Amino acid sequence: MPVELLEGERETILSEVENTLQDKEKTRENLIPILQQVQKKLGYLPGLAMEKIGEALGIPAVDVFGLATFYDQFRLNPPGEHEIKVCMGTACYMTGGRIALDSFKRKLEINEGETTSDRKYSLERVACVGCCTMAPVVVVDERIEGHVTATRVDGLMLELQGEAGKEDHAEEEREEEQEGEEREEIQEEGEQEQ
């Protein structure tokens, strides 16, 4: 499901692509490094960017597109304001990574690999992030959260929504957040006693 370009986005894309191409030799070997750099700047690889890069390197756009879909690193949808990555590495899978992933899907009403239509959240699965000790692990933006249960997913979402809506619904959110925290406390007590 391609996401509509926002106002001014077209121009940003074109200028970033141009900047990146400027100091690079136009060879096939540089295709992946160029795509990596453009994605770093834009957060994803819009169709338009791939077309332009293909043109510049003399590679058909379908080939660029094929390459971008082949590699996991490249994303064709813009990332959400908040990026949620659920670890589905071996250790995380065995300890309930799927439950965390399902919980986010339920909450956000999107599938893995997608971004909510308001571009607030995107959901991805990743393989081992290197801290299996804390499995199951979820990475929210840059923060790593360990031992994520379904309740913790609710709590995390409330925290994120709380941040997002601070100005307009400060009151409402605070109430919800408190509720969320209470739940967590109860749950943590339960876990400790076990």
Place this chain on the structure above:
Amino acid sequence: MSTVSVSESYAELKSAAEEKYNALQDTPVIMVGTASCGKAAGADKVKEAFEEEIRAKGLDARVVEVGCMGHCYAEPLAVVSKPGFPGLCYANLDEGFVKRLVDDFLINDDPCYEYAMVALEPNEVFPTFSDFPRGVYEHKIVLEHCGFIDPGDIDQYIVEGGYEALSRALEMTPEEVMEEINESGLRGRGGAGFPAAEKWEVAREAPGDVKYIIANGDEGDPGAFMDRGILESNPHLVLEGLIISAYAIGAQEAYFYIRAEYPQAVERTREAIRQAKEKGLVGPSILGSDYDLDVKIFQGSGAFICGESSALVKSMEGHMGMPEQRPPRLSISGYRGKPTVVNNVKTLGYVPHILRKGAEWFRGIGNPDSPGTVVFALVGKVNNTGLVEVPMGTTLRQLIYDVGEGIPGDKQFKAVQIGGPSGGCLPESALDIPIDFDSLREAGAMMGSGGLVVLDEDDCMVSVAHFFLDFTQKESCGKCTFCRLGTKHMLDILERITRGEEEDLKVLDHLQELAEDVRAGSLCNLGRTAPNPILTTLRYFRDEYEAHITERCCPARMCPDLITFYIEPPKCSKLCSVCVGSCPTEAIYTREDGLKAIDQEKCVKCNNCYLTCPPEYLAVVKLSPPELLEEKEGKSS
């Protein structure tokens, strides 16, 4: 050539580094582990807290970031070295504890022994690593300095003897270097165990002047982090090994292939190369010799198949990473059509040690056919998770029970998954086989990538097989039919079994046949090894498959479609409503009589109520097959 010899140039570097460190000797130093595992547990905060406290108290002490010392279960970790005391390691740190250490230890000379985990050097007051069972079995070579030196400072690596092997190598002929490695019996640690020197020799002998060597740090196994850990903790070791190997085969350009998704490994490696260039260890006339080498990083884009050496080379050339039919071997025609050697990061990590201590020394460790040590990321249902390094020939039992200190809780060991998606699951009865390339292969598993996951009674073996096949099926590059369609077909069967949709046991024979066909017919080792998780689980845990099929029962109570959550009325306390609050879908309600019950329509099987029901009640149970619910409900109402 310059008038200064290679060894003299090296001696100069070394004495400058020593001078720098001698000057620092009287300053206490705090080393905080900030590899991925440490960061996840909050190491950045701990480091800041140390810095803050030291500044606030006006102390003279250094805070350095180090990599992973392998004890990931105890992160955040820090080592405090204060003159007059042994270096002491403290585990599970937080800001409060940091304050206390600064006040009590740095200011007042009380090392808080009651909170220390281990001492680094032998002393009269506190045990060291070798006083623990883990220390007895562990033998660290490539992990030796990981977590104990600053990966961002080449001088510390040099003080510890770093780059001495390079200086020796450059005074030998490439052939002599190759001979030393050949005699050591070093086998590749990327999975297949191919003798390193054999591959080098082919590339060296191959016609042409332009040759390449690539350090393979792709590490695509979804449950392993050794190579990343090593690059984050001691990048200079791998770099030194890479330069020596490049010299041996006669390459002028060397590459690190590291995933872009591992930014810290990329960053620390890049910094290591920069510093090595500054010291004349990379670039033109290394250490004053007439050998020139340029070292670069290529960032991989995250495809498991790109760990396979021919696919890796394809991706460096700007194409989709698809394996190539061989021959020609890469060592004849690889990157840009030139002779190319691809070696795993760990393989290269052994090279400097072998040149320094000799082939004889290396052969003395491990097994005659698999000399040296082996590095594992030990994870799953085991107490001491982390990076471990043991001699080849150590048994799985020693690794899990002595090094890993066994299974947490009162749970029963079920299996150990070794080698990641290409490996297999071995049962209790296989625990006494020695870990080496050949014994593991005989048992149906594989050394593979070095991921080692311990599974207990709560883990469903069909689901494990499904997990790995799902991974390989998605990662199959699609080039050959057996792999592309075969893995899909097997995955469909496993999917139906875990859902309870297969009713005929014959499907298991079909699965076995398919698995054998894919193994025999695939082009590369991704396809050839993809069936291993299925074949080993069928071989050792067939009863679990059968229970899924004939009884619709998941014995480990893991497969969501085959279980139902149920609250046992006699055990439920009317006064407690923890489960109600824990349910994310409000499926749990209070009955008229005050007992709790689950609305099955709303239940998403998230396991939360099961985890939160207090241990004095344990009223939530998982029933499998789900049909048991009717029986239970019939009885209780």
